[in-house]
Amino acid sequence: MKFALNLIGGIAVVLAIVGMFLPLLPTTPFLLLASACFARGSTKLHNWLLSNRLFGEYIRNYEQGRGIPLRGKVVALAMLWASIGYSAYSVGSTALIALLVSIAIGVTIYLCVFVPTLRTA
Template sequence: MKIVLTTVGILAIVLGVIGIFVPLLPTTPFLLLAAACFARSNKDMHNWLLNHRLFGSYLRNYEEGRGIPFRAKVLALVLMWSSLAYAAWRYESLWLRLLIVSTGAAVSMFLLRLPTSSGPPSD
Protein backbone atom coordinates (compact mmCIF):
# COMPACT_ATOMS: atom_id res chain seq x y z
CA MET A 1 0.00 0.00 0.00
CA LYS A 2 2.92 2.35 0.67
CA ILE A 3 4.07 2.00 -2.93
CA VAL A 4 0.58 2.86 -4.21
CA LEU A 5 0.27 5.90 -1.92
CA THR A 6 3.76 7.13 -2.83
CA THR A 7 2.97 6.74 -6.54
CA VAL A 8 -0.33 8.59 -6.16
CA GLY A 9 1.48 11.31 -4.18
CA ILE A 10 4.12 11.77 -6.89
CA LEU A 11 1.45 11.86 -9.59
CA ALA A 12 -0.48 14.44 -7.55
CA ILE A 13 2.62 16.63 -7.28
CA VAL A 14 3.18 16.42 -11.04
CA LEU A 15 -0.46 17.36 -11.71
CA GLY A 16 -0.28 20.14 -9.12
CA VAL A 17 2.81 21.65 -10.73
CA ILE A 18 1.20 21.40 -14.16
CA GLY A 19 -1.85 23.06 -12.60
CA ILE A 20 0.25 26.13 -11.84
CA PHE A 21 0.51 26.73 -15.58
CA VAL A 22 -2.71 25.11 -16.89
CA PRO A 23 -5.75 26.83 -15.38
CA LEU A 24 -8.11 23.86 -15.74
CA LEU A 25 -5.98 21.81 -13.32
CA PRO A 26 -6.31 22.95 -9.72
CA THR A 27 -2.99 23.05 -7.90
CA THR A 28 -4.19 23.16 -4.28
CA PRO A 29 -6.25 19.92 -4.20
CA PHE A 30 -3.43 17.96 -5.85
CA LEU A 31 -0.85 19.23 -3.39
CA LEU A 32 -3.16 18.46 -0.46
CA LEU A 33 -3.67 14.95 -1.87
CA ALA A 34 0.09 14.49 -2.24
CA ALA A 35 0.66 15.61 1.36
CA ALA A 36 -2.03 13.20 2.62
CA CYS A 37 -0.57 10.29 0.63
CA PHE A 38 2.99 10.99 1.78
CA ALA A 39 1.89 11.38 5.41
CA ARG A 40 0.76 7.75 5.28
CA SER A 41 3.49 6.29 3.09
CA ASN A 42 6.74 8.23 2.85
CA LYS A 43 7.82 10.52 5.70
CA ASP A 44 10.82 11.87 3.75
CA MET A 45 8.63 13.00 0.84
CA HIS A 46 6.08 14.42 3.28
CA ASN A 47 8.77 16.45 5.05
CA TRP A 48 10.18 17.61 1.70
CA LEU A 49 6.73 18.78 0.60
CA LEU A 50 6.02 20.57 3.90
CA ASN A 51 9.38 22.34 3.73
CA HIS A 52 9.21 23.26 0.05
CA ARG A 53 10.05 26.95 -0.39
CA LEU A 54 7.06 27.78 -2.63
CA PHE A 55 4.10 25.93 -1.17
CA GLY A 56 5.36 24.28 2.02
CA SER A 57 4.02 27.01 4.30
CA TYR A 58 0.52 26.70 2.79
CA LEU A 59 0.52 22.95 3.33
CA ARG A 60 1.87 23.24 6.88
CA ASN A 61 -0.80 25.82 7.74
CA TYR A 62 -3.51 23.59 6.30
CA GLU A 63 -2.28 20.49 8.16
CA GLU A 64 -2.08 22.46 11.40
CA GLY A 65 -5.67 23.65 10.95
CA ARG A 66 -4.87 27.28 10.17
CA GLY A 67 -6.30 27.08 6.65
CA ILE A 68 -5.42 28.82 3.41
CA PRO A 69 -4.93 32.61 3.15
CA PHE A 70 -7.93 34.54 1.87
CA ARG A 71 -5.78 36.18 -0.81
CA ALA A 72 -4.70 32.77 -2.15
CA LYS A 73 -8.33 31.62 -2.36
CA VAL A 74 -9.43 34.77 -4.17
CA LEU A 75 -6.50 34.64 -6.58
CA ALA A 76 -7.12 30.96 -7.33
CA LEU A 77 -10.82 31.53 -7.96
CA VAL A 78 -10.34 34.63 -10.12
CA LEU A 79 -7.66 33.03 -12.27
CA MET A 80 -9.55 29.76 -12.57
CA TRP A 81 -12.87 31.34 -13.53
CA SER A 82 -11.18 33.72 -15.97
CA SER A 83 -9.60 30.84 -17.82
CA LEU A 84 -12.77 28.72 -17.59
CA ALA A 85 -14.85 31.56 -19.04
CA TYR A 86 -12.39 31.91 -21.91
CA ALA A 87 -12.41 28.14 -22.52
CA ALA A 88 -16.22 28.00 -22.46
CA TRP A 89 -16.39 30.93 -24.87
CA ARG A 90 -13.97 29.19 -27.28
CA TYR A 91 -15.94 25.95 -27.51
CA GLU A 92 -19.36 25.75 -29.09
CA SER A 93 -20.29 22.34 -27.77
CA LEU A 94 -22.93 22.61 -25.04
CA TRP A 95 -21.80 19.43 -23.25
CA LEU A 96 -18.21 20.67 -23.18
CA ARG A 97 -19.30 24.04 -21.78
CA LEU A 98 -21.34 22.26 -19.12
CA LEU A 99 -18.35 20.07 -18.27
CA ILE A 100 -16.11 23.15 -17.94
CA VAL A 101 -18.58 24.98 -15.72
CA SER A 102 -19.35 21.94 -13.56
CA THR A 103 -15.64 21.26 -13.04
CA GLY A 104 -15.13 24.89 -12.07
CA ALA A 105 -18.08 24.74 -9.68
CA ALA A 106 -16.74 21.59 -8.01
CA VAL A 107 -13.26 23.05 -7.57
CA SER A 108 -14.75 26.33 -6.30
CA MET A 109 -16.84 24.49 -3.72
CA PHE A 110 -13.76 22.60 -2.57
CA LEU A 111 -11.71 25.79 -2.23
CA LEU A 112 -14.47 27.70 -0.47
CA ARG A 113 -14.99 24.91 2.05
CA LEU A 114 -11.32 24.93 3.07
CA PRO A 115 -10.60 26.86 6.26
CA THR A 116 -9.43 30.44 5.67
CA SER A 117 -6.45 31.74 7.60
CA SER A 118 -6.46 35.29 8.84
CA GLY A 119 -2.94 36.22 7.80
CA PRO A 120 -0.07 35.34 5.52
CA PRO A 121 1.40 31.83 5.69
CA SER A 122 3.91 31.26 8.46
CA ASP A 123 7.45 30.35 7.53
Template sequence: MKLRPPPITRHLWLGLGFVFTAVGLVGTVLPLLPGTGFLVLAAWCFSRSSPKFEAWLLNLPLAGQLIRDYRDGLGMPLRAKIVACLSILLAVSLSIGRIPVLVGQVTWVLIGLFGIWYIIWRVPLRRVP
Protein backbone atom coordinates in the same frame (compact mmCIF):
# COMPACT_ATOMS: atom_id res chain seq x y z
CA MET B 1 1.06 1.69 16.24
CA LYS B 2 0.26 2.59 12.65
CA LEU B 3 -0.32 -0.36 10.33
CA ARG B 4 1.48 -0.27 7.00
CA PRO B 5 -0.59 -0.93 3.89
CA PRO B 6 0.37 -3.79 1.54
CA PRO B 7 3.33 -3.02 -0.80
CA ILE B 8 1.14 -2.72 -3.90
CA THR B 9 -1.03 -0.11 -2.18
CA ARG B 10 2.03 1.80 -0.95
CA HIS B 11 3.45 1.83 -4.49
CA LEU B 12 0.13 3.11 -5.85
CA TRP B 13 0.03 5.97 -3.30
CA LEU B 14 3.70 6.72 -3.99
CA GLY B 15 3.08 6.88 -7.75
CA LEU B 16 0.05 9.13 -7.30
CA GLY B 17 2.10 11.32 -4.96
CA PHE B 18 4.72 11.83 -7.67
CA VAL B 19 2.07 12.55 -10.31
CA PHE B 20 0.35 15.13 -8.10
CA THR B 21 3.73 16.63 -7.18
CA ALA B 22 4.64 17.04 -10.85
CA VAL B 23 1.28 18.63 -11.68
CA GLY B 24 1.52 20.86 -8.60
CA LEU B 25 5.01 22.05 -9.48
CA VAL B 26 3.89 22.81 -13.03
CA GLY B 27 0.94 24.66 -11.50
CA THR B 28 3.28 26.96 -9.61
CA VAL B 29 4.57 28.20 -12.98
CA LEU B 30 1.38 28.16 -15.06
CA PRO B 31 -1.13 30.76 -13.90
CA LEU B 32 -4.25 28.73 -14.76
CA LEU B 33 -3.30 25.52 -12.93
CA PRO B 34 -3.79 25.55 -9.14
CA GLY B 35 -0.50 24.14 -7.88
CA THR B 36 -1.12 24.14 -4.14
CA GLY B 37 -4.18 21.88 -4.32
CA PHE B 38 -2.23 19.23 -6.18
CA LEU B 39 0.65 19.51 -3.70
CA VAL B 40 -1.81 19.00 -0.82
CA LEU B 41 -3.03 15.86 -2.60
CA ALA B 42 0.57 14.75 -3.10
CA ALA B 43 1.29 15.20 0.61
CA TRP B 44 -1.77 13.11 1.44
CA CYS B 45 -0.60 10.34 -0.91
CA PHE B 46 2.93 10.46 0.50
CA SER B 47 1.56 10.27 4.05
CA ARG B 48 0.20 6.84 3.10
CA SER B 49 3.32 5.64 1.32
CA SER B 50 6.58 7.42 2.16
CA PRO B 51 7.34 9.53 5.24
CA LYS B 52 10.59 10.57 3.50
CA PHE B 53 8.82 12.17 0.53
CA GLU B 54 6.09 13.59 2.74
CA ALA B 55 8.75 15.37 4.82
CA TRP B 56 10.48 16.58 1.64
CA LEU B 57 7.21 18.07 0.35
CA LEU B 58 6.34 19.68 3.68
CA ASN B 59 9.77 21.34 3.79
CA LEU B 60 9.65 22.90 0.32
CA PRO B 61 10.43 26.62 0.68
CA LEU B 62 7.31 28.03 -1.01
CA ALA B 63 4.64 25.34 -0.79
CA GLY B 64 5.56 23.56 2.44
CA GLN B 65 4.07 26.20 4.73
CA LEU B 66 0.84 26.37 2.69
CA ILE B 67 0.44 22.58 2.90
CA ARG B 68 1.14 22.54 6.65
CA ASP B 69 -1.33 25.40 7.22
CA TYR B 70 -4.03 23.56 5.27
CA ARG B 71 -3.39 20.33 7.20
CA ASP B 72 -3.56 22.20 10.51
CA GLY B 73 -6.92 23.67 9.54
CA LEU B 74 -5.58 27.22 9.39
CA GLY B 75 -7.04 27.81 5.94
CA MET B 76 -6.07 30.34 3.30
CA PRO B 77 -5.44 34.07 3.48
CA LEU B 78 -8.09 36.23 1.79
CA ARG B 79 -5.70 37.24 -1.00
CA ALA B 80 -4.98 33.57 -1.81
CA LYS B 81 -8.71 32.79 -1.90
CA ILE B 82 -9.34 35.68 -4.29
CA VAL B 83 -6.47 34.66 -6.57
CA ALA B 84 -7.62 31.01 -6.56
CA CYS B 85 -11.23 31.88 -7.41
CA LEU B 86 -10.20 34.32 -10.14
CA SER B 87 -7.83 31.70 -11.58
CA ILE B 88 -10.65 29.16 -11.74
CA LEU B 89 -12.96 31.72 -13.33
CA LEU B 90 -10.32 32.65 -15.90
CA ALA B 91 -9.44 29.03 -16.70
CA VAL B 92 -13.09 28.08 -17.22
CA SER B 93 -13.78 31.21 -19.28
CA LEU B 94 -10.79 30.68 -21.58
CA SER B 95 -11.35 26.98 -22.12
CA ILE B 96 -15.15 26.78 -22.39
CA GLY B 97 -15.13 27.66 -26.09
CA ARG B 98 -12.65 24.89 -26.85
CA ILE B 99 -15.04 22.19 -25.64
CA PRO B 100 -17.23 21.30 -28.64
CA VAL B 101 -20.02 19.48 -26.77
CA LEU B 102 -22.61 21.36 -24.70
CA VAL B 103 -22.63 18.65 -22.02
CA GLY B 104 -18.86 19.05 -21.68
CA GLN B 105 -19.17 22.82 -21.41
CA VAL B 106 -21.84 22.57 -18.72
CA THR B 107 -19.80 19.97 -16.85
CA TRP B 108 -16.70 22.19 -16.99
CA VAL B 109 -18.66 25.19 -15.68
CA LEU B 110 -20.13 23.08 -12.86
CA ILE B 111 -16.67 21.82 -11.88
CA GLY B 112 -15.41 25.42 -11.83
CA LEU B 113 -18.37 26.56 -9.74
CA PHE B 114 -17.84 23.68 -7.32
CA GLY B 115 -14.17 24.68 -6.94
CA ILE B 116 -15.10 28.28 -6.23
CA TRP B 117 -17.84 27.22 -3.79
CA TYR B 118 -15.41 24.92 -1.98
CA ILE B 119 -12.74 27.61 -1.63
CA ILE B 120 -15.20 30.23 -0.40
CA TRP B 121 -17.34 28.15 1.97
CA ARG B 122 -15.32 25.06 2.96
CA VAL B 123 -11.74 26.34 3.27
CA PRO B 124 -11.34 28.45 6.41
CA LEU B 125 -10.20 32.04 6.09
CA ARG B 126 -6.83 32.60 7.75
CA ARG B 127 -6.44 36.00 9.33
CA VAL B 128 -3.02 37.40 8.43
CA PRO B 129 -1.74 40.18 10.70
Protein backbone atom coordinates in the same frame (compact mmCIF):
# COMPACT_ATOMS: atom_id res chain seq x y z
CA MET C 1 0.19 0.13 -2.81
CA LYS C 2 2.67 2.43 -1.07
CA PHE C 3 4.78 2.52 -4.22
CA ALA C 4 1.75 3.63 -6.28
CA LEU C 5 0.87 6.33 -3.74
CA ASN C 6 4.44 7.63 -3.72
CA LEU C 7 4.57 7.58 -7.52
CA ILE C 8 1.31 9.51 -7.80
CA GLY C 9 2.53 11.93 -5.13
CA GLY C 10 5.80 12.47 -6.99
CA ILE C 11 3.98 13.14 -10.26
CA ALA C 12 1.68 15.56 -8.43
CA VAL C 13 4.68 17.47 -7.04
CA VAL C 14 6.17 17.76 -10.53
CA LEU C 15 2.84 19.01 -11.91
CA ALA C 16 2.55 21.49 -9.02
CA ILE C 17 6.01 22.87 -9.79
CA VAL C 18 5.16 23.17 -13.49
CA GLY C 19 1.90 24.87 -12.43
CA MET C 20 3.90 27.58 -10.69
CA PHE C 21 5.04 28.73 -14.12
CA LEU C 22 2.08 27.86 -16.36
CA PRO C 23 -0.96 30.01 -15.64
CA LEU C 24 -3.63 27.45 -16.50
CA LEU C 25 -2.14 24.55 -14.54
CA PRO C 26 -3.21 24.72 -10.87
CA THR C 27 -0.57 24.28 -8.20
CA THR C 28 -2.61 23.87 -5.02
CA PRO C 29 -4.68 20.78 -5.95
CA PHE C 30 -1.54 18.94 -7.02
CA LEU C 31 0.24 19.83 -3.77
CA LEU C 32 -2.72 18.65 -1.72
CA LEU C 33 -2.88 15.43 -3.74
CA ALA C 34 0.85 14.89 -3.21
CA SER C 35 0.47 15.48 0.51
CA ALA C 36 -2.43 13.03 0.78
CA CYS C 37 -0.52 10.38 -1.17
CA PHE C 38 2.70 10.86 0.78
CA ALA C 39 0.84 10.80 4.11
CA ARG C 40 -0.33 7.30 3.27
CA GLY C 41 2.71 6.13 1.31
CA SER C 42 5.82 7.55 2.96
CA THR C 43 6.28 9.44 6.20
CA LYS C 44 9.69 10.61 4.95
CA LEU C 45 8.27 12.12 1.74
CA HIS C 46 5.33 13.65 3.59
CA ASN C 47 7.68 15.30 6.10
CA TRP C 48 9.85 16.53 3.21
CA LEU C 49 6.80 18.14 1.60
CA LEU C 50 5.66 19.73 4.86
CA SER C 51 9.13 21.14 5.55
CA ASN C 52 9.66 22.45 2.01
CA ARG C 53 10.56 26.14 2.14
CA LEU C 54 8.37 27.06 -0.87
CA PHE C 55 5.08 25.41 -0.07
CA GLY C 56 5.44 23.57 3.23
CA GLU C 57 3.76 26.24 5.34
CA TYR C 58 0.89 26.49 2.87
CA ILE C 59 0.20 22.75 3.09
CA ARG C 60 0.63 22.66 6.88
CA ASN C 61 -1.88 25.48 7.32
CA TYR C 62 -4.41 23.68 5.15
CA GLU C 63 -3.90 20.27 6.80
CA GLN C 64 -4.15 21.76 10.28
CA GLY C 65 -7.44 23.44 9.39
CA ARG C 66 -6.10 27.00 9.58
CA GLY C 67 -7.07 27.63 5.96
CA ILE C 68 -5.73 29.38 2.91
CA PRO C 69 -4.69 33.05 2.70
CA LEU C 70 -7.23 35.37 1.08
CA ARG C 71 -4.79 36.15 -1.73
CA GLY C 72 -4.45 32.43 -2.44
CA LYS C 73 -8.20 32.02 -2.63
CA VAL C 74 -8.60 35.00 -4.94
CA VAL C 75 -5.82 33.83 -7.26
CA ALA C 76 -7.15 30.26 -7.26
CA LEU C 77 -10.68 31.36 -8.09
CA ALA C 78 -9.54 33.81 -10.75
CA MET C 79 -7.44 31.13 -12.43
CA LEU C 80 -10.24 28.58 -12.07
CA TRP C 81 -12.83 30.78 -13.73
CA ALA C 82 -10.43 32.01 -16.41
CA SER C 83 -9.53 28.44 -17.38
CA ILE C 84 -13.16 27.29 -17.21
CA GLY C 85 -14.20 30.28 -19.32
CA TYR C 86 -11.54 29.53 -21.92
CA SER C 87 -12.43 25.84 -21.93
CA ALA C 88 -16.15 26.57 -22.24
CA TYR C 89 -15.41 28.90 -25.14
CA SER C 90 -13.25 26.24 -26.82
CA VAL C 91 -15.64 23.29 -26.58
CA GLY C 92 -18.81 23.25 -28.59
CA SER C 93 -20.86 20.88 -26.48
CA THR C 94 -23.48 22.38 -24.21
CA ALA C 95 -23.26 19.32 -21.96
CA LEU C 96 -19.48 19.78 -21.50
CA ILE C 97 -19.92 23.47 -20.80
CA ALA C 98 -22.56 22.66 -18.17
CA LEU C 99 -20.21 20.09 -16.61
CA LEU C 100 -17.29 22.56 -16.53
CA VAL C 101 -19.41 25.30 -14.99
CA SER C 102 -20.85 22.85 -12.43
CA ILE C 103 -17.36 21.79 -11.37
CA ALA C 104 -16.25 25.43 -11.10
CA ILE C 105 -19.30 26.28 -8.99
CA GLY C 106 -18.59 23.33 -6.71
CA VAL C 107 -14.94 24.32 -6.24
CA THR C 108 -15.93 27.94 -5.64
CA ILE C 109 -18.45 26.92 -2.96
CA TYR C 110 -15.90 24.63 -1.34
CA LEU C 111 -13.20 27.34 -1.21
CA CYS C 112 -15.51 30.12 -0.06
CA VAL C 113 -17.68 28.23 2.41
CA PHE C 114 -15.74 25.23 3.73
CA VAL C 115 -12.09 26.30 3.65
CA PRO C 116 -11.26 28.92 6.29
CA THR C 117 -9.48 32.10 5.25
CA LEU C 118 -6.12 32.30 6.98
CA ARG C 119 -5.73 35.58 8.79
CA THR C 120 -2.14 36.81 8.89
CA ALA C 121 -0.96 38.82 11.85
